[in-house]
Structures are given as structure tokens and as C-alpha cells.
Amino acid sequence: MNNLPTIQDQISGQRQYDFVAKFNYIREAGTDAEHRAADTICQELAAMGLQGRLEPFTFPVPVIQTASFTVTAPYQKEYAATGCGFCENTPEEGIEADFLYVENADAISLREAQGKIIMLNGPVRGPQYQRLRSSGALGFLCVGGTPLDAGEKRIPAPVCLPNRPETPCMPGASIHYLDAVELIAQGASRARLTVLQSHDVHTSGNVAVRIEGRDKKDEILTVTAHYDSVPAGPGAYDNMAGCAIVMELCRYFQANPPRRTMEFIWFGGEEKGMLGSAAYVKAHEDELSRHRFNMNIDLAGQAIGGNVIGATTPASACALLEELGAKSGIGMSVRHNVWISATNTFAWMGIPAITLNRDGFGMHTEHDTIDLISPWSLKRSAVLLGTIAEALSESEEFPIGRDIPEEFLKKLDLQFERFE
Ligand SMILES: [Zn+2]
Numbered sequence: 001m002n003n004l005p006t007i008q009d010q011i012s013g014q015r016q017y018d019f020v021a022k023f024n025y026i027r028e029a030g031t032d033a034e035h036r037a038a039d040t041i042c043q044e045l046a047a048m049g050l051q052g053r054l055e056p057f058t059f060p061v062p063v064i065q066t067a068s069f070t071v072t073a074p075y076q077k078e079y080a081a082t083g084c085g086f087c088e089n090t091p092e093e094g095i096e097a098d099f100l101y102v103e104n105a106d107a108i109s110l111r112e113a114q115g116k117i118i119m120l121n122g123p124v125r126g127p128q129y130q131r132l133r134s135s136g137a138l139g140f141l142c143v144g145g146t147p148l149d150a151g152e153k154r155i156p157a158p159v160c161l162p163n164r165p166e167t168p169c170m171p172g173a174s175i176h177y178l179d180a181v182e183l184i185a186q187g188a189s190r191a192r193l194t195v196l197q198s199h200d201v202h203t204s205g206n207v208a209v210r211i212e213g214r215d216k217k218d219e220i221l222t223v224t225a226h227y228d229s230v231p232a233g234p235g236a237y238d239n240m241a242g243c244a245i246v247m248e249l250c251r252y253f254q255a256n257p258p259r260r261t262m263e264f265i266w267f268g269g270e271e272k273g274m275l276g277s278a279a280y281v282k283a284h285e286d287e288l289s290r291h292r293f294n295m296n297i298d299l300a301g302q303a304i305g306g307n308v309i310g311a312t313t314p315a316s317a318c319a320l321l322e323e324l325g326a327k328s329g330i331g332m333s334v335r336h337n338v339w340i341s342a343t344n345t346f347a348w349m350g351i352p353a354i355t356l357n358r359d360g361f362g363m364h365t366e367h368d369t370i371d372l373i374s375p376w377s378l379k380r381s382a383v384l385l386g387t388i389a390e391a392l393s394e395s396e397e398f399p400i401g402r403d404i405p406e407e408f409l410k411k412l413d414l415q416f417e418r419f420e
Contacts, residue, residue, distance in 0.1 A: 072191060
């Protein structure tokens, strides 16, 4: 036994909470607010005597000029619509075709899609997007909102396809849930769709700081979280709380230098489709072979909830992660799967990765504010991840290999097709 301070003694929940409180505003990628948040993270590092590197990157943002959707048979009516970001343009006069509702864009419904304007249930997600592209449809509508929306909330939700302007899909637009119900009730059978858009280029950036390892300095572990938010709310739970944990662990490992090199990274642009982590792996391509492990945090800090570690790793790593987590005394469970977070970008590059995730309330809504963030919860999550990070850093041989399961890599291929 000794009296050295433990990780429990050195990690502060209140300090993390105070950090989150500095960012109680919306930080959409590419906006001044997001840039201001990056500056604040750099200032926080400077106050600790560390120099953060800002690594800027650019990304395209769709600019919708025109979007309209009109039923032409068996009745005539124009509905409020917004264009789908990064879809193909129609001719200026639009396209007119038979209209068909294809529900979840399942294979059976899509059999009849050839040459038609189709409507699908909800936004366009990864696998549907592949099916839409090969269905022969001329255009599509997706549906957003809820039957409860009224007043200024009863508008088509902005949507963006998971591709990039270089590879446009067919023309598409979004309409409101209640209008979609009307289309079906009225038996809409023919429609005209017009979508014209261009795109601007915006700038975001990652903030990173490196703490060199004591003796295995060529081996790199990353501790990461995204600091941008969706436009709907200030993203305290998703994900400034995650950023606070990264900052707290950076402070801890500055005071307790790790055996392996640790890079702490705050990603911009994650809510626009994991842009920050993608930019990071691209900018650091030459040293990725030295990366051993990525530890990411996405969704953290609420009192009510539980800790889950999503492990995109070889199956054998799960038992080890459970054992290391148990050492911290903080409750958690490990799920061996592909998560939807920055972790994926590393895993896709063959670097095993985990995302520490806490279930909670209000993600991607105006309700995601600091009101539900708890110093108690922040402390526990930081101690949990810090315990795992420290044990991995101190191990003689790095205990987790690069043999990520083939089925995970296939899922990731599908997800990242847009980058090719
Ligand atoms: Zn997030």
C-alpha cells in the first residue's frame, strides 16, 4: 500500500462540469460558434501549459435554391418541400412522373419504383440509399416531423444525403409527416418534383494535443470526442460532456505521464457525418501504423443512464475491457459492435477502437442542455475511461491486436462509401 493519489483523487467532476458550462450554445460545424468553441478548447489547454494544434479542414455545404413538390393527379396541389442536400438537380421545369409510396424502401416495395417519384418513410439511411440508387426511381421524397407538430414546427425537415457533391444521387426532397399522410389518403398518383441546388465550402477544425510516452513513445493511443453540435440544441450531453472527459484525462496524463504516447483530440464536424475524424486520419495517414487504439466518448454526463462501451475491436478484447472496467469499480457493459461515432473512422483504418457511451435524454434536440449534466456522472465516466487508458498504456506488449472482425469491416465499408 502507498499513499500516492489515485485516479479517483485526481479526477474532478466539478471541473468537468465548469468546462461544459463554457459551451452552452449551439456549435454547428463550419459556423463562427464552432470556431469559437475550438478557440476556447485551445485556451483551456494553454492554461494547463499545453499548446493545442488546430488542424483545419474544409467541407461542402449544400445550398438549396429551389425545391417544390406538386401532386398533378388525381388532384392538383403544391406541398411545402425542402431539397435534399447533395442530391442531383432536376431540370429547371422539374420532372413529372407517377408517384409511389415505398415505405421503408424495402426490396419488395422498390420492385415497382422504376421511372417513378417515390416517397419513403423517414430520412434516407445507409442501406436504403444503396437500394434507392439501384431502383431506377427518378426522384424521391423523404418524410420528417411528427403528427404532433403545429405552427412553426410544421415544416419539412432539412435533410442531407450521406454522399458528396461529386457523386450525386437522384433528385430528392423532404416533406412534412402530415402532408405525407394526406398524399396517401388522397391517393396521389402523379407528381412533379423540382430541386435545384449548389454548394458552398465551409471550414471546421480539429484541436489536438500530444503527450509523449515515457518509453514506448512510437506507439500512439488516441482519446477523442466531438465538440460540434447539431443546429437544434447546444449539445451538452452530445457531446460537450465527452469533450470535458477528454480534457480531464489530458490533465490527468499530463500529471501522470503515460508509457505510450497519447493524443487527445476534439473533433469538429462530426454531426455532419464524421468529418473531423475523417480529416484527422487523412492528415495523419503516415503515422496510422503507429496507432494502437482509439478511445472515443460520445454521449456522456447525464445522471440518469448507464455506461456502455461499444467495442469495434477483435472479439478477444471484450473480456479484457470488462476486466479493466471492473477495476475502476464503475458500472458498465461492453458491446461488441460497430457504433456510429468517430470510432468508426479509426476502425475502418484497421485501428481497434471503443466508444464510451451513456444512454440518456434529448440527443439532437433543444432539450440537450447543461441542465441534465451531472458532475457525479462526469467524474465516474472519466475515472472509468482513465482506468482503461492507463492500464492499456502501461502494458508491456499492447494487448489488443488489429484483427477487427471481417463483418465489422464490411459494415464500415458501406458506411464510408461516400468518401471513395
Ligand atoms: Zn455525438
